[in-house]
Amino acid sequence: MNVAITGSGGFIGSHLSKRLEMFGHRVTPLRRYLFAQEGVDCLAQALAGCHAVINLAGAPIDRRWTDAYKRELVESRIMTTRKLVEAVNRLHEPPGVMISASAVGYYGSSGGCHGELDDPEADSFLAELCVAWEKEAGLVNSSVRLVLTRFGVVLSPDGGALPEMMRPARFGVTATAGNPDHLFSWVALEDLADALVFIMGRQDISGPVNVTAPERTTNREFYRAAAEHFHTRLSIRVPDAVLRLLMGEASQVITGGQCAVPETLMREGFTFQYPDIRTFLTKHFLSNHEHDTDHRYFPVSRPFRQNRSHAGFQSGTLSGGMARNSPSGKLVRARAQQGSCPV
Numbered sequence: 001m002n003v004a005i006t007g008s009g010g011f012i013g014s015h016l017s018k019r020l021e022m023f024g025h026r027v028t029p030l031r032r033y034l035f036a037q038e039g040v041d042c043l044a045q046a047l048a049g050c051h052a053v054i055n056l057a058g059a060p061i062d063r064r065w066t067d068a069y070k071r072e073l074v075e076s077r078i079m080t081t082r083k084l085v086e087a088v089n090r091l092h093e094p095p096g097v098m099i100s101a102s103a104v105g106y107y108g109s110s111g112g113c114h115g116e117l118d119d120p121e122a123d124s125f126l127a128e129l130c131v132a133w134e135k136e137a138g139l140v141n142s143s144v145r146l147v148l149t150r151f152g153v154v155l156s157p158d159g160g161a162l163p164e165m166m167r168p169a170r171f172g173v174t175a176t177a178g179n180p181d182h183l184f185s186w187v188a189l190e191d192l193a194d195a196l197v198f199i200m201g202r203q204d205i206s207g208p209v210n211v212t213a214p215e216r217t218t219n220r221e222f223y224r225a226a227a228e229h230f231h232t233r234l235s236i237r238v239p240d241a242v243l244r245l246l247m248g249e250a251s252q253v254i255t256g257g258q259c260a261v262p263e264t265l266m267r268e269g270f271t272f273q274y275p276d277i278r279t280f281l282t283k284h285f286l287s288n289h290e291h292d293t294d295h296r297y298f299p300v301s302r303p304f305r306q307n308r309s310h311a312g313f314q315s316g317t318l319s320g321g322m323a324r325n326s327p328s329g330k331l332v333r334a335r336a337q338q339g340s341c342p343v
Contacts, residue, residue, distance in 0.1 A: 003200070004028040004047055004095070006035075006080065007056035011159045016054070016193045023197060035080050042341035043087040047095065052200050055084055055100040055137065062161065065125075065250045074129060081136040089141045097145040097200055100137035104150050104185045104212060106130035109256030113183065113216060116150075116208040116263050125249065134208075145206050147199050150260060152185035152212035154192055157284050166285075169230040177238045180220035182257025185212040188274035198270050205268060210260040215276040219257065222277055229281040 003020055007013040008029035017027045028050055034043040047053065057080035059072050081100065088094050107114040108121020121127040134148050155162045168175040178184075187195075195211050227235060243251040262270075274280040 001051040001200070002026045002028055002049055004030050004050040004053040005056065006030045006054070006084065010056065011156075012154060012189065012192065013056050015156075015189055016056075016196055019193045019197055030084075035083050040083050040087040040090065043083060044090045045341050047087055047091060048093075050095050052097045052099070053084070053088065053095045054196060054200075055081060055098065057081055057084070058101070058133070061126075061250065061253060063250065064246075064248045066248075070125065074132070077129065077133045078136055081133060082139075085136060085140045088144060089139075094141055094144050097147065098137070098140050099147045099149055099196060099199060100134070102130045102134050102148050102150045102208075104152050104210065104258045104260040105253070106134070106150055107258055107260060109182070109252065109258060113259035113261050114210075115261055116210050124252075126252070145203065147206055148208045149196065149199065149211050150208060151192065152187045152210075152258075152260060154189055155186050155280060156189035158189070160189070166226065166230075168236075169226065169232055172231075172233045174223055174227040174230075174232045174235045175238055176219065176223040176235060177243060178219045178240070178255045178257060180218065180223075182219050182255075183259035184217050184219050184222050185210075185258050185260045186217065186222075186277070187212050188272075188280055191272050191274055194273070195265055195270060198265070198268075202268060205264060209264045210262045211265070212260050212262050213275055213277075213280075214262055214266060214272060216259060216261075217277050225277045225281060229278070229285065 003025050005013055005017060005027060008017050008027060017029075020027050028046065030043065030046055030053075034046055037043070058077040059069075061073065063069065065073070088098060103126070104114075105124075105126030106120050107118060108124040108127045120131050130150070137146060137148060140146055154160045157163065157166075191213070192211055199205050199209060223235070226232075240251070240255045243254055247254075265272075274283065
């Protein structure tokens with residue numbers, strides 16, 4: 001199959017592209033300049049002949065949410081998805097399936113575990129963002145099978161949230177955050193990529209699909225498993241007030257907590273490589289202390305506020321925050337201004 005992907009060079013997208021190619025599929029990256037143009041002619045041309053499209057569009061949420069950045073979070077998801085849908089709808093032979101990313105933030109931080117047909121939480125920025133994001137995707141031609149994949153927190157030692165979460169373990173400390181009893185929905189990067197490939201090939205899967213590990217993990221259980229695995233000697237809890245001071249409204253991603261059950265994936269027989277957090281830690285990290293300073297097992301990343309150069313695509317998403325005067329920014333604008341579709 002020929003699979004078009006937005007964010008193919010990012011944290012999720014790059015891993016997904018490799019998995020697709022490993023299974024014999026061809027990947028067509030949908031470059032940023034295609035979305036910088038006023039019309040969708042070039043985007044539609046890039047989509048022609050594709051059998052599936054996977055939409056991972058959206059600026060990363062792992063930074064302080066100023067009013068300006070909130071607008072970027074919205075526009076990078078809504079406008080990109082809108083253009084993608086418009087281009088798909090223009091095709092005489094559209095892709096058979098469109099998989100569009102969303103997040104378990106759709107359900108908010110209300111108590112209990114959520115199924116895929118549960119309503120979104122009211123009065124939550126993340127929930128409202130996810131609802132608007134999914135609504136745009138829902139405008140795709142009815143002949144296209146639409147799947148709305150709601151991701152949990154994506155864990156990998158190579159990027160995303162985990163390197164920062166595990167960083168104190170290098171010094172024998174477990175730093176915990178959020179309410180210990182709040183449920184924490186996560187998914188291993190490998191399982192997420194495999195789930196997308198699985199969904200793409202299953203004609204009977206459509207609508208919302210939670211992409212999370214089947215284990216119902218609380219914050220307490222997550223950090224306890226990490227402490228036991230890394231043999232840390234000290235546990236320090238970061239107060240919610242400190243997180244709010246550092247991260248502002250974005251701290252709700254850590255302090256709120258969500259629980260989403262992967263109902264469809266379990267019903268359809270998808271096999272998780274990492275069904276629980278202990279399996280994930282055991283397979284991804286060595287517990288032998290002779291490796292404690294090996295950065296392969298304790299990745300070092302930049303502080304939260306400064307991590308954006310490496311995290312611009314960290315959630316596998318298109319970032320709307322490209323510097324205007326950067327070489328990449330100039331190239332995108334130059335290509336967007338060309339009369340013909342650049343290669």
